[in-house]
Amino acid sequence: MSIIKKYLPFFTLLLSLPLSAQQPVAEKPRILISTDIGGTDPDDNQSMMHYLLYCNEFDCEGLVSSPSFGDGNKSEILRMIDLYEQDLPKLKEHNKEAKTPNAFYPSPEYLRSITKQGRHGAAPLAGYSTATEGSEWIVRCANRASDRPLYILVWGCLDDVAQALHDAPEIANNIRIYWIGGPNKKWGINAYVYIIENFPDIWMIENNSTYRSFIAKYKQKDRWNGGFYDYYVKGCGFLGADFYNYLHGMPKLGDTPSLLYMMDSDPANPEKDSWGGSFERYNYTPRHVFHHTTTAKDTAQIYSIIEWHIKGSVCKKLSIGDECITLNIANQNWRGYYLGNGNYVVKYSTYKTGTQPYSITSEIKGFPIQNGYITIDNAFPGKHLDTNYTVGKQWWSDRTGPTLFHDGHQGAATIFKFRKDIIEDWGKRCSWLKNINK
Incomplete structure (x- = not known):
């Protein structure tokens, strides 16, 4: 008896199972x-x-x-x-x-x-x-x-x-x-x-x-x-x-x-x-790191990690990790942090596509305020970047x-x-x- 004939009843049963069957x-x-x-x-x-x-x-x-x-x-x-x-x-x-x-x-x-x-x-x-x-x-x-x-x-x-x-x-x-x-x-x-x-x-x-x-x-x-x-x-x-x-x-x-x-x-x-x-x-999963005020031409993937790094004044009153800057985007505020030596960062992720305006502000004297745009593309994870996170x-x-x-x-x-x-x-x-x- 051939293998196909031997197991034909089993194959027939499998084919008859509906797609919706929960196993x-x-x-x-x-x-x-x-x-x-x-x-x-x-x-x-x-x-x-x-x-x-x-x-x-x-x-x-x-x-x-x-x-x-x-x-x-x-x-x-x-x-x-x-x-x-x-x-x-x-x-x-x-x-x-x-x-x-x-x-x-x-x-x-x-x-x-x-x-x-x-x-x-x-x-x-x-x-x-x-x-x-x-x-x-x-x-x-x-x-x-x-x-x-x-x-x-x-x-x-x-x-x-x-x-x-x-x-x-x-x-x-x-x-x-x-x-x-x-x-x-x-x-x-x-x-x-x-x-x-x-x-x-x-x-x-x-x-x-x-x-x-x-x-x-x-x-x-x-x-x-x-x-x-x-x-x-x-x-x-x-x-x-x-x-x-x-x-x-x-x-x-x-x-x-x-x-x-x-x-x-x-x-x-x-x-x-x-x-x-x-x-x-x-x-890998996407991570975009910007060291400039972005424009509509700057694109990031939906669900990606987006980081804006800003060079400002040295603030001796702040410790690394202190909240001190604010990103306003899509009618929401997100806190950013001091990295030391006049370096600041704010991280963001979104599930909305399209071009979004944003601002980054702070009460720190002399902080360089940013007003820009970022365009979110509906493609995850998108192309490989050197800044992406590598996973196992x-x-x-x-x-x-x-x-x-x-x-x-x-x-x-x-x-x-x-x-x-x-x-x-x-x-x-x-x-x-x-x-x-x-």
């Missing part, structure tokens, strides 16, 4: 979530609700509040765990429908015990400062003896991860990071720079734009977009009722792809097809293929093709809680 993971993955929940963006609350409905699929070892900006803190995580506790009896009835082996919903007491407070406010120029409850918990979890790696899902900035790596660099070999980057890069730029400069060989998925296909089109009122709440969530438990408090129930869900990635097939392979996106290996063989980011853009977002098509199936799967989970609070 279960072989064992429950170890995860730790770092989130800026309660801060400036309500989609973290939406994704936390998603996590709590699916938390039987993971061995979650930490829920860290890491609000680089805004007023978020761990009390917001604890508040949502309280809602989960009220919905838990209904969820437990469906343990048998889990996607992974030995999947049981954790107790509210356990979830509270692993909820920790991370850093408030962005890290200074060095990229790290002092340890937090959250960063110390990351170190503790990463050093725990296990034959499974710890996946750290970062829904905001990397500040607590950077602090943990600084304090315990040996954990770099024990952790894998799935980071929702994009706009979070500019909010936590110093932590990102610290990691990429000091740990370029770390296992990292830098998701700058792939996740954006999961943000709903609010004007489309079908059940996968603007009609999501009314169709799937309304009347579904205490968590479902709370969901309306965020964008009036309009699903943004920018952080949810990190969870989807951990539930689909082999998390160790970022290049596979996955509900959480498919990524390609990079050997375990750094992945958004796929660059032109056919994998969706609505102008690089790599986003790798999630968009599964979007309806993902929403319907989540809708089924929501239905488990139907009318529990009546």
Whole structure:
């Protein structure tokens, strides 16, 4: 019998599987979530609700509040765990429908015990400062003896991860990071720079734009977009009722792809097809360094690190790393730093394309004020520059293929093709809680 005839039934089965089929993971993955929940963006609350409905699929070892900006803190995580506790009896009835082996919903007491407070406010120029409850918990979890790696899902900035790596660099070999980057890069730029400069060989998925296909089109009122709440969530438990408090129930869900990635097939392979996106290996990421006032002819890549270095007066009252200059761009202010000997720097990153005006000012006497422009191109990582950051063989980011853009977002098509199936799967989970609070 030929090999083809022998395995024909198996090949036929593979071909018959739909593209949308989610392949279960072989064992429950170890995860730790770092989130800026309660801060400036309500989609973290939406994704936390998603996590709590699916938390039987993971061995979650930490829920860290890491609000680089805004007023978020761990009390917001604890508040949502309280809602989960009220919905838990209904969820437990469906343990048998889990996607992974030995999947049981954790107790509210356990979830509270692993909820920790991370850093408030962005890290200074060095990229790290002092340890937090959250960063110390990351170190503790990463050093725990296990034959499974710890996946750290970062829904905001990397500040607590950077602090943990600084304090315990040996954990770099024990952790894998799935980071929702994009706009979070500019909010936590110093932590990102610290990691990429000091740990370029770390296992990292830098998701700058792939996740954006999961943000709903609010004007489309079908059940996968603007009609999501009314169709799937309304009347579904205490968590479902709370969901309306965020964008009036309009699903943004920018952080949810990190969870989807951990539930689909082999998390160790970022290049596979996955509900959480498919990524390609990079050997560098872009960094542009300017020593002059830039004009519209000066171009930088979207999501790149942009540095303006300015020569000014020597200020003996300042120490290296002191905040002392201000970049105003896109109606936002960003602080810059003193480097010593009359040298100043400000760092920036953006997810908006086009030509943007900016100014750099300071109250320091004699500081040379800059008023210029910078043009942002929608091509990451772009051409190779001597100033780019070199990374190792375990750094992945958004796929660059032109056919994998969706609505102008690089790599986003790798999630968009599964979007309806993902929403319907989540809708089924929501239905488990139907009318529990009546």
